[in-house]
Amino acid sequence: MGITVENIKKSYGRNVVLDELSLDVPSESFTSILAPTGSGKTTLLRIMAGIEKPDIGRVLYNGVDVTSVPVQKRKVSMVYQEFINYPSMTAYENIASPLRVSREHLAEKEIDRRVREIAGLLKISDVLGHLPEELSGGEKQRTAIARALIKGSEFIFLDEPLANLDYKLREELRGELKTVFKGTTIIYATPEPIDALSMSTHVGFLLDGKIAQFGKVHEVYSRPMNAEVGRYFNEPLTNMLEGKLVRRGESASLRLSEELEIKVDPFLKYMKENEYIVGIRPQDLSTVQDRVHMVPFEATVDFTEIVGSFTTLHLVHRDKNLGIVIYQPEKSHRRGDTIKVYLDPQSIYIYDKKSKKLIIARGEPIAAG
């Protein structure tokens, strides 16, 4: 059944953070709450966990209203950005502590077995005897995660747990976290699309205090129903350009600039307005014509970032900033060079300018309603 959040509202003073937000987190899913920093993810997590109460609305666990149940009485665990461990206890004791205070009164042998099992899963068996100050950042966070897991809670909340870790460590942990949490329901707050993509089964996008879209990760990724979701749910950010509908007899195109027009004949019946927003993912632009029917245009190089196996080019096309990501080695372009860029017209996302709703996704119209 999972967690149901029903129409919750939360304000701090006059600041409305969550505005009639509803959400259904499926049981045993790995659900990411994705949004830029400051959007209210932490507030949402705290309300779902029971650390804070909503002003109005309810939270249900498996259909049971737990809104007024304090967090200590719920079977949940939470992991924070700042690796929180008891400084005077060893890693072993930190992990064992939830079992020692539980009502189950487990035998020492059983506690030992469980601690070692979880430590093995999280690759910290070798440092169990260390104090937190003797652990590296990654080891501290794994200890905190182990402590959260050992309780066997049905729901685990993680609030940007990788944010304070080294780049390399974040990479490593992403793959591991996916396996370690199998069987539990995970709610994971993050501002990084890559976390949602690589680890989660489901993603909810928090926008203006509400969940703008929720669904299976790949579905939301391939059909972002709102322009802001489309813009943000990509690494790097999706290029968003304004397009005007230009009719020529029976035919029509979306004009993105004097040089760049995309034919939209097959979609005319879905496009009743004159102005649209077009989302172009940096991965869908190219410096070579490697697909048929690509639309060419020229742009000036602003900045090149070559990182091992891929290159990000920052370009300017008629005062608009565009980013391209290329996956094969690319020669270094100098700032100010003019290059030819190719766009696959089948790859674009067309949004209505006023409502910001998705109309066409990669060549497919979105059913109305």
Place this chain on the structure above:
Amino acid sequence: MATIELVDIKHTYVKARTETHALRGINLTFKDGCPSALLGPSGCGKTTLLNILSGLLKPTSGRVLFNGKDVTDLETEQRNIAQVFQFPVVYDSMDVYGNFAFPLKNRGASHSEVEKRVREVADLLDLSNELRASPRSLGAGQRQLLALGRCLVRKDTAVVLLDEPMTQIDVHQRWYLRRELSKVQSSLNVTMIYVTHDQYEALTFAERVMVMKDGLVIQEGTPEELYQNPQTPFVGYFIGTPGMNVLECELEGDFLVFRGFKKYLSPGLRKRIQSRGTRFTIGIRPEFIHCELKKQENWSPLEVSIIEDRGEFNILTLTVKDISLKSQVPGTLKVTEGDQVWVNFLEEKIKFYKNDQLIN
């Protein structure tokens, strides 16, 4: 601007009778006008090294030279160092103009000198329109640029040290700051030393990257050299997203073997390495491991244990017994966790190591 030399720098911290050897013999030259990066995981010694460069810390032994002059015993103020920290150091009580002007006014510059220099620097940092604004109205990235600008107004700045300057900047805004930093560096030909654990930042900013681990510089080179020819398995693992896979293998006849997995080697390559023995540590990057669903001649099977969706491509974790490898495959390859795939390594991209050193 100055050429900075570090001569046999060693540093040990002593705390409650425990000794930590933070730096174990560093010899480096930072060329005048060159953007460099000290890259390494937490605890590698890069921050200690930065503090020795700035004068905040005196090394246990070794010397620091600026343009040949020994500055080891000089205080920070006497070194003409400028530093950009993790948290933008700006004065919120003055406007942007005031922030830039302050270091100059402090040295008794005339009103017109200050005016000229402030406008030059503001222009370079794209802050000309913000001169009368309060720093509080600026975004985090712009505040960092303001902090950098304050370092640059003084023309006698020898070197600019940047200590993880992106920490407070939103991930999506970082490319803007990276671009501005690169622009400033190349326009002014400033000697800049950038300290980070983030390889992306290091590789996009620097012309020379020094990879550090456990108090030593493991390899120094251009971003491309480090990526193409990692001298040790650690460098190969640390550079790249994800990093290089590192494995122990044995040469058996025509094949490189581990846990039953076989990789055919061409006679030329076999000949080159077999003089060094039969046991090797190899490195192979995920982007050079190919996977197919259908059986291919001379390829070997592995099981897909984890799939990480990266949008346009996927990272597969491939396993056999206790060994795991990561492979980067196109999003169009339809696999599910538990599937078996046929795997090949691109021969010319395999790196061979013996005793932690690159042999090919």
